[in-house]
Amino acid sequence: MTDRTVHLPVSAQPTVADIVGFAQRAEDRGYRRAWLPETWGRDAATVLSAVAERTDDIGIGPSILNVYSRSPALVGQTAATLQELSEGRLRIALGPSGPAVIQGWHGAEFERPLRRTREYIDVVRAVLSGETVDYDGDIFTLGGFRLRCDPPETPVPIDAAGMGPKSVELAGRFADGWHALMLTPEGIRDRLDDLRRGAELGGRDPDDVRVTLSLTCAVSEDGERARELARQHLSFYVGAMGTFYRDALARQGYEETAHEIAAAWGNGDQAAALAAVGDDLLDDLGAVGTPEAARERLAAFERIEGVDRVAVSFPRGAERGEVEATIDALAPDA
Structure with a gap:
């Protein structure tokens, strides 16, 4: 069986301590790593520092840091610091994100995302080596940069996130891992072909x-409540x-x-967007429902040849108790 990891909730939480508490719970339940998405809430580096200080064994990592x-x-530098704080438990994931985030939220031009990601990986690796960085790329040119602290004793693996064929091929060619999300079983197999070609x-x-496959998961004794949370999550992102x-x-x-959901959102009809998310799509993209149903669906994703880690992630509307119930129900030893 693949190892299970967890994506800490992307939704707003009352305090950093609440996020740390989810990581501690995941550590207690046997999850291998706690990933932290970085969207429009708290920044990943600060929160992961707190997680590193207040946990003992669980791996940590941002998934993803955008490259803009x-x-x-x-x-x-951030990776070197987090690796020191966590005593060697860090793994990072990088990716370009998309125009809505980069242009809309960060005010940067979403230009040459694949080339930028490739050079970004090169530079981060060079910095973490502790050697002087002299880099002459198409996008980044650095000269004379060197860490003023010792480089990490334990190397920091660098993963790349991507959904399209070329971005997954890039991960296979240049990164230590690939982070997959919003993929059906058949979609994963198609992209794994791209990954192998890149390698x-x-x-x-x-x-x-x-x-590492990020999988939307929601567990409740009221299976329909769990499925409704997943519908809301999926319709929002699409x-x-x-x-x-x-x-x-x-x-x-x-x-x-996909176009039906987008059109409904564009017209302000969220009810229609939700209704467009059928049961077949929910089951193709996540593990949601009663504990038994969600465990069975999660196991099916884990059996896909080529998937090494499944990361349990949560719908954006899940409340604290629902997140905790899902962590518990889908724990490796549950």
């Missing part, structure tokens, strides 16, 4: 590239977050559904 809002040298282009063994997720669904055989 920070310089790669700064991310290298071969880079002269690498595809088995050396770790695949309808309100630009074309990024809509295009991903369309590539996986749900083009009509």
Whole structure:
């Protein structure tokens, strides 16, 4: 069986201590790593510092840091610091995100995302080596940068996130792992072909590239409540977050559904957007429902050849008790 990890809730939480509490709970329940999404709430570096200080064994990592809002040298420094605080438990994930986030929220041009991600990985690795960084790329040019502290004794693996064929190929060619999200089982298999092609282009063994699948999970004794949370989550991301997720669904055989959701959101009809998310789509993209049903569906994703880690993630509308119930029900030893 693959190892289970957890994506800490992307939704707003009352305090940083609440987020840390979820990580501690996941550690107690046997999860291997606590990933922290960085969206429009608290920044990942600060919160992961608190998680590192208040846990003992669980791995930590941001998933994802976008490659536009920070310089790669700064991310290298941040990774070195978090690796020190966590005593070697860090793994980071980088990715371009999408225009709605980069242009709309950060005021940066969403230009050459694949090339930028590739060079970003190069620079972060160079910084973490502790050597002087002299880098001359198409996008980044650095000269004379060097850490003023010792580089990490334990190397920091660098993963890349991506949903499209070329971005996944890039992960296979240049990164230590690939973070997959909003993919059906068939969609994962298609992208795994892209990952293997990238690894071969880079002269690498595809088995050396770790695949982490982020899976929307919601568990409740009231199975319909769990499924409703997942519907709300999916319709929001497809309808309100630009074309990024809509295009991903369309590539996986749900083009009509994706456009129906987006059109309903665009017309301000959230009820219609929710209604467009059918049971087949919910089961193709997550593990939601009663504890028994969710465990069975999660196990099916774990059996997909080529998936190394499944990260239990939560709908944005899930309340604290619902997050805790899902962590408990889907724990590795549950």
